[in-house]
Amino acid sequence: MKKILLTAFVMASLMACNSNNNGQENTASNTDFAKTVDDYYEERLKLFPIEATYQGDNRYNDQLPNSNSQEFLDRTKNFYAESLKKLTAFDREKLPDQDKISYDILKRELELQLEQFTYHLEYVPFSQFEGLTLTFGQLGSGAGAQPFKTVKDYDDWLKRVSAFTVWGDSAIANFRKGMAVGIVWPKSLVVKMIPQMTDLVVTDATKSLFYGPITKLPGDFSEVDKNRLTSAYKIAILNEIVPTYKKLGDFLKNEYLPKARTTSGIDAVPKGLELYRYLVKTWTTTDKTPEEIYQTGLREVTRIRGEMEKVKAQVGFKGTLNEFFTHLKTDPKLYPYKQPKEVLDAFNAILARIEPNLKKMFTKTPKSKFEIRQTEKFREASASAEYNPASADGSRPGIFYVPIPDAKKFNVTSGMESLFLHEAIPGHHYQFSLQQENTDLPKFRRFSWYGAYGEGWALYCESLGKELGIYTDPYQYMGALSDEIHRAIRLVVDVAIHTKHMTREEAIKYMMDNEPIAEDGAVAEIERYMAIPAQALSYKIGALKIRELRTKYEAQLGDKFNLAAFHDEFLKDGCMPLDVLEHKMDAWAARQKE
Template sequence: MRLSLLAASVAILLTGCHSNHAIQSSQAKAAVSSQAQVHTEAQKVTELVERYFAESLVLNPLSATFVGVMDYNDRFTAPISAKSLADVAAFEQKYLAQAKRIDGTKLTGQDRLNHEIFLYARQQAVDGLGFPSHLMPFNQMWGVQNFYPMLGSGSSAQPFHTEQDYLNFIKRTDGFAAYMDSAVTAMRDGMQQGIVLPKSLIVKVLPQLLAHIVSQPEDSVFYGPVNMLADNAQLSPEQQARLKADYEQMIMQVIVPAYQRTYDFMLNEYLPAGRDAVGLSALANGKAWYEHMIAVNTTLPLTAEDIHQYGLEEVARIRSEMDKVREQVGFEGDLPAFFTHLKSDPKFFFANEQEVIQAYEQVKADINRRLPALFEVFPKADYEVKAVEAYRAASSAGASYQQPAPDGSRPGIFYINTHDLKSQPNYLVETLSIHEASPGHHFQIAIQQEVEALPDFRKYEFYTVFAEGWALYAESLGKELGLFSDPYMWYGRLSDEQLRAMRLVVDTGLHAKGWSREQAIAFMRENSSMGEADIEAEVERYIAIPGQALSYKVGQRAIRQLREKLADRLEARFDVRKFHTQVLIDGAMPMPVLEAKLNRWAHTL
């Protein structure tokens, strides 16, 4: 495109070459100089984001494994220390300064998007350096204590094919143990500063740690790769025997002691020091910290009060829609009685895990047949439905998604939590499948990874408001796809949207308005048919990761508003399939960047 523009400029100048030659020669030089500057600035952006991504993988070797770069498979994240924190700070500040030196007004197309997204991300990362999140390095929702067993189970991104693969993980595990010890040190520092997890979360972490304190190596999740040895034709019997012995030693002498040390600390020292208050605002500088988390998770200039009020309005609207379903199905009691009916009647629940998985497999095929009506771009990668592993099910969300391998060697995974079947009513099947799989998370994340033109930093960039906003927006497409024809399935859609609306109220209530855990639970109980265990897990999730739950409804609203504005502006020229392509094809980005990008696209139509 730049070469074509330059050629067009030269052609125009040559057209009038017989008059005022000196002025036109000066104009030609100016045009060439201007285009050369565009190229220079574009090259700066390309080189900058490539350097950043390559250097970030050295700092984050676990991320490297997940994006298919296997050079660092024997390394773990550096232990938490003053030096490692300073290294990360210097890294982000260096790249922010370099991004600011690039003149964004001289950029167009993908170069402009690269610069806008990169600059936004680096500024946000630097802004976050002022908050001591390292003092609370994990909780029941996220952290290496749950992540590493998934990685080492033999069914995730870490490869276990060659002898070197196995040796890499053994070495990586030494780094894991060192990190766990550093996490204990950081939490002790947090105890001194009064920055600790709430007690209600600590008690949920303890069983997660205890699950990996085994007396026999074969009882460990980490034994999975050993079970794979017998079917590995690449390894001789001697190699298999040696690796089996090495792995058993790794489990019993490195992994189990690391979990034991952490468990003993959290039970005996950390739990007594845990706080009773659950909101982030209860901590020193907590109000500013929560405001930062709102900015991180929404990318929009919203206040906690704005979000809280929007949530209350949405909760009331959705309750009204639920009441219409109650009337439609002929239920004679009031809405609270209908909620109780939906929570207690056996017809709304699966009998076993196999039924759950089978139901989601069936709806997957149905949805896939309908998608061409609203989409013209589809992911190459497939996804599969799996139950959440037993060791993390008790504290995990009801459903989640794990992206496919970038090279297509591993499909995406739509995880369903079957730990409590009362938390998986059958009327959620359609809406939950849309959200987590297609056309929700699986579409958005897989397509983002597969677009060859995107630089690597954008292929794997994640903005919660974009990803979760898209997934909830995808749910709102259900009726357009011909789904939700059964009133109970429509109730399932409303139930899921009500969950996201309640999150706006509860998250801001907990972290900005001083709500207690019990107050939040009572609000959700009053406004939904969710099971008690599910409500408690949700509230504790919001306590653990402040602001994350805001992204769903805020993102959905932003995407829906953009669609409506463009449809009004373009009228007959608006094509919803092309709109969806434009939202997805450039990957995740902050909402203001998405809006500017879509406006530029609409201008070309």
């Protein structure tokens, strides 16, 4: 979920098929269409096998294509072009209603995918926030999506490792291509990327993050296999993984950093403004202009500050709102934790408090298991709290990762309750799990992703706190408001950084002036927006649309409005663009009137 462009092709259901569209004359065409779309999904997994691994599809766990190579880029571009050609060979008007929607969404997706090649995103193959360099550590640690249960699983990983060195060399080659044409990362991001490489350089293989699977060798492995794999992993770590990370770190420090740019926004690179508009369209699934989004952000910041003033008055604080922010960041009573376990226990307590009311707001809940874990040490210094979905087969739980570099610095007003609603339950865990568990959906719908829908849903879930029986403590409610204004601030600073020449430092100051966030937190956030432009817009744009729809249907349906039914309908068909969502939900509301 952390790519510059997340591929999402969703076939959405707007209405039940009209009976007169289900005639015999369309049966063959419909079958061919379904096969075409299914083939697209299957062929795409071969190009992006790590996505298959994260979905719990283990067929390609030994593969790691060199995604930086021109051969791979050409093959991928040709795949999208051929898929579009196959799709448009169908006569859209002769397809049933469901397939017409499928046609429209897939056509949109393929056209967007083809457009990305114009901007040479391969010239910045990874950043401090996302990329294979970070994903590789998660996969190889033995605690991530890559399975380590059978001898074949262990051998599969060794094959992926053997391809990592080639990937690293080509990443450096592509960074150099970017340097030659002025497509480079800002210096402030490169400084953060360097230790992410060097921290994984060890001289003792047993001290490596990548030795984790060997410490968990299954007891039923033969001694021969145990000894062979232990030796092979030590060799792979010292001869392939460590040299690759060292080479990347040395390159970034000695060659790339001096050529990195001092500007903050993507508008500073060739075709930067066009790229930003493209990413806005991709992430928000709307045709809103950056300026429209910027103005919405300013209005929301003003509105939420007004709510914060009410909380300040409620707790009897006599200073200004900004002085209240300082109080929230510095009062020792708001830093009660000493050990990471205490923080994790507090999140588990939130789950216990909301469980009784969840039953009133959701009829359908996931079968997938759920866990709360501390973010791995190698990446938690620059990581945000996040959710990693469960595998579709239930073998891996959904995981809510919480970075806790220092438990003593974990502030209870940091929005713990709202963070849980967003990243865990009923936010991402419900949305991802219900989508994947619905085997009535074809796979291209079960595993799709649109940020405006998925992140919009998670942010909307934050607004359910009082209905779920939390936010009773004014400081926790202040945390929720802080989280909400944080997403509104994103609309302002993301657009301003990338289209209005707002600097990194100006954006950090704006954020700290409008929410009680520590400076290191603001720095990490602003640098995230610099690394993945427009992604942060999807949250608030999506949440505003969902709240708008709920309000509309409450007014239209009156006593016939059922919140659990609204939530169930929203989630049951999986991710989709916001315009498709609104049509689908309008059709649902019409049925409720009958």
